[in-house]
Structure formats: C-alpha cells, structure tokens
Amino acid sequence: MQPTTPLGALRALMQTRGLDGLLVPRADAHQSEDCAPHDNKLAWLTGFTGSAGLALVLADRALLFVDGRYQVQVQHEVDTRVFEIHHLHNEPVTQWIAEHLAPGARIGFEPLLMVNSQYEALCASRCEPVALDSDPFDAVWQDRPAAPCGAITAMPLELSGESSADKRQRVAQALRDAAVDYLAITLPDNIAWLLNVRGSDVAMSPVPHSFLLIDQQGDTEWFVAPEKLASLDPAAIAGVMISPPQAFVGRVAERAAGRVVALDADFSPVALRFAVEAAGGTVRWQSDPVTWMKALKNPVELEGYRASHREDGAAWVNFLAWLQREVPRREAAGDPITELEAQEKQREFRQQRASFIEPSFTTISAAGSNAAMCHYHSSPETNRPITRGEFYLNDSGGQYLNGTTDATRTLSFGPLDAPRRLHYTAVLKGFLALITLPFPNGTQGHQLDAVARRPLWELGLDFDHGTGHGVGHRMLIHELPQRIAKKVNPWPLLPGSIMTIEPGYYLAEQYGIRIENQVEVVKAAPGFSRFSTLTLIPIDLSQVEIGLLSEQEKVWLDDYHQQVRETLSPLVDEDARAWLFAATASLRVQTEA
C-alpha cells in the first residue's frame, strides 16, 4: 500500500533505512531566516508555517517543537491529533530523546541542515545519529517545489565601494594571519558581499543560495547553479572558478587533507566538519571573517544607505499625507481604509521611486489590537479598518538599488485616551534616550539596551523583543552580527555599523506601539561613537504628553524634524508638502505659543 500522507511517506523511508526516528528541521543549508518553499520540509510534513521549528518522526509518534511565539499559531495550522506539540527551547528535542528513547536509537538527520552545536547536542542525547547521505525527501515529496533558481546580478563598484578582488585579498590576508588554509562559506549574504553580487532565490532576501571556498592566495571557487548566472556579465566574477553546488562538500573533503579549514562555529553545516575530518583535515571553528568585514560599511555603502533613505522617506511622507487626509474622510463616509489597502497604497508610493526594487520584508500594517502582536501580518481574515480612535502601526521598508530601509511609525488620526498617550510617550522617550546616546568605542549592544527601556521600566512595563538589529546593504533586513538586546552580544558597535533602534510597547488584545529609525554609527568625541539617523520620516507627536519631554528631547525632535523637512520637501509630491511642513513644525515654538 502506498503511503498517502507525508508522515506515512517518511515512516516508510525510515523503515527502508533502518531508522527509529527522523529529524525534520525548518532549515536550509544556509541557515536562512527565510526558507524557500523547496526547503520547507517542515511545512510540507506538518502544515506549520512559522519561521522556526523542528519535527521528530518516530514509528508510532510524531512530535513538533515550536517556540513561544508560535504556540497559538501551531494549534491552527497543525493536526494535533497527529503531531504532539512541544516547546522548542524549554524542552529541546535532544532532551526529549535522552529522556524517552532507548540509548542507541537510530535517529536520521541531514548533515547539510544541521549545525555543529545541534549535532553535538544530538550526540549527547545518547542516541545514534545517522547522517543521511543525500536529500531523502526528493524521493517521497510529491509535487515538491523546485529549488529556487533566482537570477544573480552584479553589485557594481560604484555601489559596493570595493572590488570583489580586493575583498578576496582581504580575506586571504585574514586566513594567512590566522594560519588557516581554507575558508568554507555557506552564508548567502557573506558570499554576496564577497563577490559583489545579489541574488533572488527568496523574495525580499536578495542573496543567492550558493557555497564558496577561498584559500590563502584568495583563489576562489563558487559553487552555484550556472542557470542563475545567465544574466551576469562574466567580467563581474573574473578569476572566480564556477562549480555546481553539489560539488561543494566533496571539494572541501578533497582540499582538506592535512590542511586547516575555517568553518563558522554557528552556521556551518556539520556536513563540512564530517568532510574535513574524514579527509584528515583540521576544523578551525570561528566566526566567518567575512561577517565582520561586511558589518563595517565603507563610505560608498554608507552614502548609498543615506540616498535610499531619502527616497524611502519621500515615499513615506507621500503615504502619511495620504493617510492623514483619507483616514478621517473615509471613516466618516462609512468606508474606512483598511490595513491591506494602506499597505498596498504604501507600496505604490514606494514604486514611484526610481531606485526602489521590492519591499525589504513583509510589511506590518496593523490597526488597533492587531498591533499588539509584534510580528502581525495582515490578511483578508484579519484585515481591520484604520480609524480615528486607535493607533495604526506601520513597520516596513524597501530594497533600493543602493541600500535597504526599515522603519516603524505608530500613527493616530484623532485624540486617544490617557494610557495610550502615556505609553506612546514612554516609547518615544526610550527611542530618544538611545538615539541621542554617545558611547565609548567598542561598546556592545547589550550594554545600551536598558537605555531604551527605562521610561517603560519606570511605569513597570517592558517589551519582549530586541531593541535593534543590523541591516544589510541592499541585503538582508536582519544582518548579523551586532544586536542591541538584553541578551549578550559580543560584537562592538563601531563607526560604519548600521543598526535599527526600535523600542515598543504591546498591550495584549488592545494596542501596539513601536517607533523605529535606522541609524549609522559615526564618530563622536575622541574615543566615542554615536548614532546618526538614516531614517527620515516625521514622528507623530500628536499623542505625546509634551510636559513629560525634557528640553534636550524637544531639541532633538525639532532638529530631526527640521532635517526631515529640509531634506524631503524637494522630493515629495506637491500635495504632501503642506502636510510635511505641519508634521515637522517646531515643538518648542508650538509649546511656547
């Protein structure tokens, strides 16, 4: 009898391979934040569409591990009579295996989808991990989407600011300095940066799925599907040897004998460790040196960010002027603007900008209580009207030819109640406290995180997400390695770093508030750095308790709004300009009047 469900198919496969269990992670070989449909085995198996999770299939049970964010969603998407739901972090799969399976149970896994620490934890669970030697899903996944084959384009020198050849020589020097023979790179944005290319395998993630091997001389072999290169001028990658992705692990093994191969300690597939060790080579676990080179932007990249933020700011102002005019009118007419309509209109305004490519992430367009969910995305089922009685939160950004933007504004269209005003003011004060903070060179994000939370803490409140993340240069919206969060992050914030600053406050089933600017880190007093804003969008001050702002805070807001007005007024639509002037009027002049 042919198995008719994915679960049945996997169990049949397990039987033919003599497995007691099979791990099915939501992961690709690049540990991408966004998974291509081809790689989303977890969704195929379970129906779960969240961005993190892991299934363990056994002969008579099936378990799905998801984190705290997804405990509600998973109940809607997954047949919980078939899949037992467990907590990904509180009860890790390896702990479950240690406690419930007999020692020596044969657990199959794909070594290209698992990183070393996960493998070590699996070994420590006393099972017998069985590395599957090829992707076993091809055989059993009917109608599996094809592997993505997005076209790769060049990032020309006038936008990247440094030639790929020079970057490769910098990497080669780093390998020589570290006495490492080879560096194997699997992180798509590191490869894109190194080769000055961009990809299109996954929407809004403009990086190519591929692998790369570079040696101490800078000699580089790029393992990439040749079809993706059809529209790339070969001159753009002159001197780089091209090989098919399937050849990558084997080539690492060929090269590794007697050599030292650097692998990223957090992101390299354990398949590479197996290849190096089987060949008699030595693994040097470290952070991929490209991660840090990429994180410190050069002057051309920085100018690109600034230019793309001027474009994005103009699109925002056109959108906000339209919203402020239309929300009350449409509500009064009994045909209120909805989240989805606003989101679509905003996309149109962005598309009017010549350098706009695509959104940089799925827009959060959230009215009223929908904004209480930090990661809400509107759908026809959840679509709410935007009204004068509630906050409307918009978190969106664009990929532009020369940069990537990410900003959030929380807007109002009429007077709101005292708690909403107080909480909005606290979020604003936290935002201002951090964006105005100078700090010694070398300061790390976790040292600064509390600064943005203090006004909320003083009310006995907090928010349950990070305060800021890196943003790639026409690249990933969440770029590593720096973060501003409670959790320790060892990477310093240095001039040339690009971060967001985005405190918020969320009252379950009531409302959500977030104010986010993207910033660059620039030099300040000797030995000090500070943030300089990239985002140029008026901040809604209509709900601020002005009496709670300090003089310093008012000065910053007035200076910021003056910068926004002067920069954007030549760029915005004629009918948005009057709104821009009103929205950026001096707070101190108003207060004194």
Place this chain on the structure above:
Amino acid sequence: MQPTTPLGALRALMQTRGLDGLLVPRADAHQSEDCAPHDNKLAWLTGFTGSAGLALVLADRALLFVDGRYQVQVQHEVDTRVFEIHHLHNEPVTQWIAEHLAPGARIGFEPLLMVNSQYEALCASRCEPVALDSDPFDAVWQDRPAAPCGAITAMPLELSGESSADKRQRVAQALRDAAVDYLAITLPDNIAWLLNVRGSDVAMSPVPHSFLLIDQQGDTEWFVAPEKLASLDPAAIAGVMISPPQAFVGRVAERAAGRVVALDADFSPVALRFAVEAAGGTVRWQSDPVTWMKALKNPVELEGYRASHREDGAAWVNFLAWLQREVPRREAAGDPITELEAQEKQREFRQQRASFIEPSFTTISAAGSNAAMCHYHSSPETNRPITRGEFYLNDSGGQYLNGTTDATRTLSFGPLDAPRRLHYTAVLKGFLALITLPFPNGTQGHQLDAVARRPLWELGLDFDHGTGHGVGHRMLIHELPQRIAKKVNPWPLLPGSIMTIEPGYYLAEQYGIRIENQVEVVKAAPGFSRFSTLTLIPIDLSQVEIGLLSEQEKVWLDDYHQQVRETLSPLVDEDARAWLFAATASLRVQTEA
C-alpha cells in the same frame, strides 16, 4: 655557597627538583583578595606589593607579570635589572612560556595556589607542569611570617537570621538535587556564612582561612586550625567534625572514589581536581551553591545592614561637620588638616559607635590630585593638605556587629572652577540615574552599567572601574557574585542583593570625584525590582550646577536628604546637628527662593 637572595634560593630549589622554571603567584589557597604576609611569596621574592601578579623564575631569567594598574608602582618597588616586567593580561605567562620555552620544559607550581583554568592554560602552553607536593617555600624563606591564626567568633542567630544547621540542610538539598555527593568549599566567606562564624586571619577581612567538606546528608567536616577555635563556644558548631587543614586534600581523595565532588569552577585549587581524579571520582565544575545562597540576604541580615548604616551615617555626619568647620579655619591658620589627620579623626568618630568593630577596608582619604588615583592610600610621603580650593574624596566604611558599610563622598569647602563643577554634576547625575532605576527581575549588572555613565559619556568622558559591587554581611567588602560593570556578569540583581553604586571621574594629576552609596535591591512594581539606599550621608550639593538637574533628580535628592536628616538627627553629636540640617536642606525650596 649558600644563596643569599630569595631568587637565588628558589633557583637552588629548582635545581634540586629538576625544574626549568617555577611559578610564584600572589595567591593563597582561598584565592583571597587580600593576602596574609605568610602567603605573599611574590612580595618576598620580588618586593612587589600590589594585589595581583605572578612571577616566573627560570635558571637565567626572572619575569614578573603585573596588570595595567601596577605598571608604575612596580618600577618603584622591584629591581628591574633582576626582574623583567611583563603585562599580566596582554601577555599572559602561559603565552610567554609557549613562545619562549622549549616544549616539555618542566615548570613547577603549587596546586593549592592555582585554579583549574590557570592549570589548563599552563598545559596548553606545551610545557610539562610539575605539581609540587608540599609548600617548598617553608624550607627557603627565612623569617617567613607565621600562618595567620586569627580567633574565630560566632555570628549568633539573632544577627545571622538562619541557623548553621538549617543552612547546611539547604546545601545538602542542593547537592541531592544536583546529584552531587560532596561539595568541597575553599572560599572563606562561604564557610563563614555556612557555619555562622567570623574570622580574623587578615585585617578587615573577617573570615577564617579554612576548608570544608559537606555531603548530601549535610554531614560537615571543617578543616581549621584548632587554635583559632579557642574562644568559640563549641555549641555554636555542634555536629560539625573538626579536622586540621592539612588533612583536607587527603580527605577529599578518600571520599571521592566512585563519587561526584562539586568544585567551584573559578576558585577551587586544582589540587582538589587532582585528588578527586586520582581517587577515581568525578569532578562537577560549578559555582559553589553557597555563593548564591549567601548573596540573597535574609530579613535579619537586611535589618542588620540598615542598622549599621544608621550608625555609620551618624559617624560620617559628625566627621563631615567637623571637617566643614575645621578645614577653612585650619587652612586660614596656616595649619591645614591633612589626609591622614582626617582619616584618623574619622576613625575616632566611628569608634564612638557601640557596634563598630574595625574599618571594612583601607580608607581612601585623598585631597586634590591624589584622588585622581582611584585606589590611592595616603602615607606620610603622599599626605596632602585638605584645602578650600580642591575636592577632598573620602571612600571608607566600617565593620559593625550586624553589617558592613562602604560609601564615598567628594567634598568641597569653597567655590571650585567650572570644569570641576561640571564633572561633579555629571557624576552625581550618573549616580542618580542608576539609584532611581527600576528594572525587571532578573536583570544583570552589565545591563545597567551604562545608565550611570551616560552623563559622563555626553561630555566625552568615562571612568575606568566598575560601577558597583556586592558587599558581605559583616564580611568581605567585595562580595561575589554580582557586579555592575561593563564586563558581562551572569548573576541577576534580585531582592535581597546588596550592591554599591559608585560612578566617578578622574582627571590625571588634577582631581578625582566619586559618589558611592550602598543599596539593597527591593521589590518594585510586579515583576520589577529597584534599589533602596542603605547609606545615609548627605551628598555635597555646593558644587552642583543646579540648572542641569531635572525635577525628578531634585525630588530624589530632597527626599533622600529628608530621610538622612530624620534618621540621623537623633543619633549625631549636638554640635553636628546644625550642620546636618543645613547640609540636608531642600534643594527645591532653595531653588525657588
């Protein structure tokens, strides 16, 4: 020929034992911050008296490793023709060994004086570490001071708040929960807490040098010199087996066969690891569980801290009133008060308090440029007059029967210039920012450190020490594990924790400013904690730029000074009371007037 210098004696000893090198750390078996003269082999060998350092003696060279604080001092104290000076952290001794000695060089060390991480680093340097089986210095150190033999006294239940028997049962439960058979304790303050005793082996460190072994039933063996117990009522330690300290390592070995022995990962001598492993036991590296039990003070201990701070506050006020009266008078008379005279006078005022025992650390009494050195101690050679034209910094505290105090005030006796006023105001604002901060339960010190630095950072300035440390209960002035500093500290600040808050600013060869209060962590809004002051001493506001203070800051200062005035006015001398009233007058009333 008899060797005539310590260095010569050690080289002769090395020859008889076939050693290529010998490590001489500034350490005792308890990794104490303050070393007894008996244990200060490094001072005997080199003349260096700093609180951290390490010598490596070779046949033809001798190296002394000291950290950044001591690079100047070492030049004065040590014959640098004999000892090459190296940097303790930038060029660790193990790195030096790896780079300069032949692999397999036999390096002698005392395993009671070395912790495991130091031993691992030594092994990684490719030398052959040779554990010396007994203290080899006894034979060669002529006139070696005797081992300290300070009397041990009981800390009665009405002061400790929990019986030793109950504490030992809590430890036993923790061992059962962790599936550990034995806990070996070498930290003197953990033993003092567990047994409700105090010691006197080192001045101002009221803890006994001893060792302790406790098992899952709470059965306890205390390895302590019996002479120290002469004045201790045996009932105070009923049920505890007493053995000589020399029996400790052997007993651990006896007990360890087939058992799990918990050792403190950071502080246990590697001698214990050797003993456990040689006996076929298993080491469980962890933090000594007593460290954390001790860190969360019980209500009786907390009330003791508060009471001792009232006593100490009264002594401070009497002292400050005297200073404010006498400094201008004596300067005018051409016979200014000096640092040493002030320090002695302050001790007299403390000695008038019935519960005062001794200073809790060496007083820092620093006038003018002497205060620019954070860890300055006055001597007849450095003693400076206290004058109207300069700041005077006093950092001091007392051991009281029921608690330990630590506070700093920076004082002035006449108008100072604008930079001094600005910097004093910045330090005060940093102090206020942190002491008024509520924070979510579980917050760690490194998350809060920047809050106290921000006003300095805004001036492009900073200070190069931690912002706060734990304080023991009639115990060590620097108590682990929590700290507020830039460096990551994983231990949360929780209700019952005792900390200092002590930002400062130091301008080399000019002046130093520090304001320090001791605080307890108390509950705040649900899920939140905050600091509550223990220290009750007026803060000098005469040099504050009042216009730079926020309303919130003025409110805190007024409330604080009201609390100081109301609490202390019944306790201070008659002639100090008028000064107390003036020094605690409301800032807002003054400002409005």
